[in-house]
Structures are given as C-alpha cells and as structure tokens.
Amino acid sequence: MAQPSGAQPSDDLATGYLLWRVTTRWRAAVDRAVAPLGLTHAQYTVLASLYGLSRTGAQPSQRELADFAGLEPIFVSKLVRALEQGGLLIRENHPADPRAVRLRLTDRGTDVVVRALGVVHALVAELTGPIGGPAGPRNRELVRTLRALLRVPPSPGGTDENGSAPMSQPTAPALTGQDIGEAEGALRALLDEILAGTGTTSTEYIALRVLALRGPWDPPAALHDFLAGQRQLRLDPPDVADLLRRLAARGLVRGVARDSAGPASLTSAGAALHTELTARIGATTSRLYGDFAPGELATVHRVLAELVARANKLRGELGTNR
Known part of the structure; x- marks a missing residue:
C-alpha cells in the first residue's frame, strides 16, 4: 500500500491510511521483539490480556478473554490452544458453565509474559518518543482519541494494550508484585540492550x-x-x-x-x-x-527496601508454619 513518490492521501482518507501504517508498523515491531520469547504479536496480546485479568486472582473464561482483548472468539480459541501446548497457560472446565473453559497462566507463562511486557513497554516508549513519551500530554490525548474512535469508554484504571474496557473486577492494590515484576522485566531488557x-x-x-x-x-x-x-x-x-x-x-x-x-x-x-x-x-x-525529583526516588527506594524486608520476614514465617 505504498504511496507513489510525492503522493499523499486526501484529507478524508488520511486518517485511515495513517492508522493502517502505524498499526502495521507496531505489529511488525512487536512480532520481532517478542520472537525471542517464542511468541507472536497475537499470542502476546492474549497472554498480556490474561495477565491483566488475572492480577486480582480472577480466572476469566475464554469468551471473557476474547471480549477483553478485542479479538474474535474463534481466533482466541486457536491462540489459546497453541499457548496451552507451549505450557504457558492451562484450560480448565468452567464450574458455572459446562460449555465454557476457564484460563489461567502457568508459572512459565507468567515469567514469559512479564519479560514480554518489559520489552513491549520499551517499544511503546520508542513509538511515542516523538510526541513526548507514554506519560506525556500528547500521548494521553492520543489514547483518548483512539478510545473515542473505538467507541470505548475512558479507562478507570489505566489503559490496556488493546484499548479494550476491562471486565468488572475487585479494585487492585495501587502497587502489586506484578507491577514490580514488570518494572524489573523492563529494566533487565534495557540493561541487555545496553550491553549488546x-x-x-x-x-x-x-x-x-x-x-x-x-x-x-x-x-x-x-x-x-x-x-x-x-x-x-x-x-x-x-x-x-x-x-x-x-x-x-x-x-x-x-x-x-x-x-x-x-x-x-x-x-x-x-x-x-x-x-x-x-x-x-x-x-x-x-x-x-x-525527570524524577530526588525526593520521589528516595521514597521509591525506601518502599522497595521495606518490601524486601517484609517479604523475607513473611517467607520465614510461612516456612516455619509448614
């Protein structure tokens, strides 16, 4: 769909053309980035969506996952079977519906998706760099515009990778182990890139x-x-x-x-x-x-140090109680 030299789509077609170019470039970039983890962009989308839905312990059905990811159920079914064969997730009979299955990540699946999230977050930063990065006002406005085009209401708790509205869940803590794991994955991927x-x-x-x-x-x-x-x-x-x-x-x-x-x-x-x-x-x-103020970094350091101390203490207590 390349344009002839000097040719540009008319204003009434430019939006669709540019969206197509951005999404095509994005999918190709994610495919390349997650390939070393044994994933495609579509498989990453399913795993990341399941990871997001599982943050509070929820076990979504295959249909709920398809709705969340914004993908056709039959396509999700094929992706889920491939991911199950790869040992990344498990399908279980749904207790409330014998025709449905529930999904959950395996330990290996969680490890892979956390590493993939770190890689993709770095890609997001690269993609949005020209407009000020993911946290910049221009990117936030872009997200609102894309949600409006998709007829998706504003997200009450952050945006998902596919711009889909999450299903109703209990409110998650402001900071979770998954958040820390994602940060670790992103920083480790950055370190690997620097040392390449x-x-x-x-x-x-x-x-x-x-x-x-x-x-x-x-x-x-x-x-x-x-x-x-x-x-x-x-x-x-x-x-x-x-x-x-x-x-x-x-x-x-x-x-x-x-x-x-x-x-x-x-x-x-x-x-x-x-x-x-x-x-x-x-x-x-x-x-x-x-861009972080020294006080902010000091607070983060203090919180992380306290989390390490508490986690070690709780691990010792749990081991003693066995």
Missing part, C-alpha cells in the same frame, strides 16, 4: 558489580551463596559456579572457586571492564531517572 555487543551479559555485569561494590569476598563461598540467594537472577548454585568460572576464564576475577582460599575479587582487567560498562550504563541511567 560488549561480550558481557547482564548477569555477568551484575556479578562484576557485586564484586566491585561488595568485595572482596572471603570466603568465596559467601559470594556463591549471595548470588544464588538473589532470586531475580534465577541462578541455582551450579549456575553461580559456572558464571564465576566463565568470568575467571576471561581473566576478570580471581579466587572465585567455592572451595578456594580466596578472597574472591576482581582482577585489574575486571575492574577496568566494570568501570567501562558502568560508564556506558550510566549514560542511559541518567536519562531513565533524570
């Missing part, structure tokens, strides 16, 4: 940073236990040993074998690489946090 082409993964950089800021570690076993205890890294003890072994093979760390005399520390080459990567990351970090 450096030969160092985000997990390797984090290990270097732990050694730079908290090291040296004596005995080295304490470093292994610390990294394995950082759940956001998703590393078990053998993974930690392999990670540190790789860094040692590159001459970046020394004394990191669990049973070595230690102390575990950076080599001069490791310290230099950490400094170089930190400077690269800092250039983007200043843009990421630049």
